[in-house]
Amino acid sequence: MHQIRLRRGRASSLMRRHPWIFSGAVQRVESEPPSGATVRVIDADGRALGHAAYSPSSQIRARMWTFDPAETVDAALLQRRIAAAGQRRSALLASGQTTACRLIASEADGIPGLVVDRYDRVLVCQFLSAGAEYWRETLLDILRDAFPGTVLFERSDSDARVKEGLPSRTGPLHAVEPPDSVTFLEHGLHFRADIRSGHKTGFYLDQRENRLLLGQHAEGAEVLNCFSYTGGFAVHALAGGAAHVTDVDVSADALRLAGEHVRENGFDSGRYEQQESDVFHFLRSCRDARREFDVIVLDPPKFAASSSQVRRASRGYKDINLLAMKLLRPGGLLFTFSCSAHMTEPLFRKIVADAAVDAGREAQVLSQLSQSVDHPVVLHIPESWYLKGYLCRIG
Ligand code: SAH
Numbered sequence: 001m002h003q004i005r006l007r008r009g010r011a012s013s014l015m016r017r018h019p020w021i022f023s024g025a026v027q028r029v030e031s032e033p034p035s036g037a038t039v040r041v042i043d044a045d046g047r048a049l050g051h052a053a054y055s056p057s058s059q060i061r062a063r064m065w066t067f068d069p070a071e072t073v074d075a076a077l078l079q080r081r082i083a084a085a086g087q088r089r090s091a092l093l094a095s096g097q098t099t100a101c102r103l104i105a106s107e108a109d110g111i112p113g114l115v116v117d118r119y120d121r122v123l124v125c126q127f128l129s130a131g132a133e134y135w136r137e138t139l140l141d142i143l144r145d146a147f148p149g150t151v152l153f154e155r156s157d158s159d160a161r162v163k164e165g166l167p168s169r170t171g172p173l174h175a176v177e178p179p180d181s182v183t184f185l186e187h188g189l190h191f192r193a194d195i196r197s198g199h200k201t202g203f204y205l206d207q208r209e210n211r212l213l214l215g216q217h218a219e220g221a222e223v224l225n226c227f228s229y230t231g232g233f234a235v236h237a238l239a240g241g242a243a244h245v246t247d248v249d250v251s252a253d254a255l256r257l258a259g260e261h262v263r264e265n266g267f268d269s270g271r272y273e274q275q276e277s278d279v280f281h282f283l284r285s286c287r288d289a290r291r292e293f294d295v296i297v298l299d300p301p302k303f304a305a306s307s308s309q310v311r312r313a314s315r316g317y318k319d320i321n322l323l324a325m326k327l328l329r330p331g332g333l334l335f336t337f338s339c340s341a342h343m344t345e346p347l348f349r350k351i352v353a354d355a356a357v358d359a360g361r362e363a364q365v366l367s368q369l370s371q372s373v374d375h376p377v378v379l380h381i382p383e384s385w386y387l388k389g390y391l392c393r394i395g
Contacts, residue, residue: 002029002039003029003031003039003041004026004061005027005042005044005046006043007024007025008027008043010044014050014064017067019107020060021041021063022061026061027044033056035054035165036054036055036130036132037134038052039051041062050067050069050071053065053113053129053131053134055131055164055165057130058164058165059163063107063113063129065110079142081109082104082139082143083146084110085109085110085111086103088376089374092373092374098184098186098208100120101372102115102118103374107378107383107384108376108378111132113128113164114128115128116143117203117205118147119182119183119195121150121151122150122151122195123143124153124154125140125153125155126158126201128164130166133166140152151178152174153173153174153178153195154171155170155201155202156168156170157170180194180196181194181202187212189236190261190264190265191232191235191261192260194230198230198257199229203230203232206375207232207372207387210337211236213367214236215236215237216240218241219242220241221333222244223242223244224248224295225246225248226248226279226282226283226296226297226320227279227299228254229249229251229254229299231247231255231259231262232261233299234247235262237295238262238271239265239267243271244271245271246272246273246274248277249276249279250276250279258274259272284323287326291327294328296334297336298321305340310342310343313342313343317338317355318351322359325359326361331393332393332394333394335389336392337387339386339387343388345385356394364392364393365390365391365392366391368389370385370388371386
């Protein structure tokens, strides 16, 4: 059996059931496990800590499958984990709120590196770690069995694959080809996920509840939706009775689909406008033109992709929050988010607070926001809580 031995004093995160073993914690890799193979993990004294998937190219050298040394890592274990993950989403899908959800959320569902998003009858799969790649065929068989009547499509083209030394791969996983974009319902509104070339698997499912919340605060409002992507927040704002909504994004493809979402949901295009622009630039031009809004959404991409980028990212978050606060009418609402796992909640809160001080405005938190329930937060895996946000009233 392949085995890795940890350095003395480097087992504490595993004792707290955090599943990552960084390369610096590894004393010795015994035998030569192939990429993704299962290795037994032992501490410096030879005590067994469980089993992990070996990632020879990644800084995260191994990801724990189980902390029980007696548990076998096999198809049955994967099948149990997938069944449990599906079970945890069944209430959400049965509720009629949506026909799309994240079915498998990697470490947060006990399957490091596997992400599966369901859009109606299509399952979009991402194999993002050496371990998930190693078990690919088994995982696909289990998914086909567990979710009969669905069509599988692969979008293993994330940056995470590069770190794992894996080539990017996309395409159908079934004889039946799914359509280019898959229609689904979210809180009564129609959306399309561009599963072939959209971001992630095609849509940002993690903002579902926050989009609904925006709709509930949009009546009569002039709304600015920054980093709009395909207009999810905009469509909910229009449904909530917004007087006018502006989507801003640098991606022409995303905006094209955003426009179609507005039309397909039957909203009057007179209430809707798009700006293909850099948000930093657009916010400054609004400031210079003294344009004002009642509600602003800031949902930027991950500004910090690693801990070394947190300082620079902090400046970016502060800039946009400061500018947005200045554009809000007194009593206006700011929906502000960070989706960087490296940006902790206390740090993000401080950045938004600093922005308010510099803007000379008071920010009152009406709601603390997080990711949708199908993107579980596991307390002993802090990185699983990646999306943080606030709904603030700006006085
Ligand atoms: N709020 C969206 C998801 C946003 S994803 C939703 O609910 O679906 C982040 C978006 O920011 C992407 O569409 C990306 O194209 C866009 N983006 C990234 N950097 C940008 C910039 N500097 N200015 C404008 N848009 C940007």
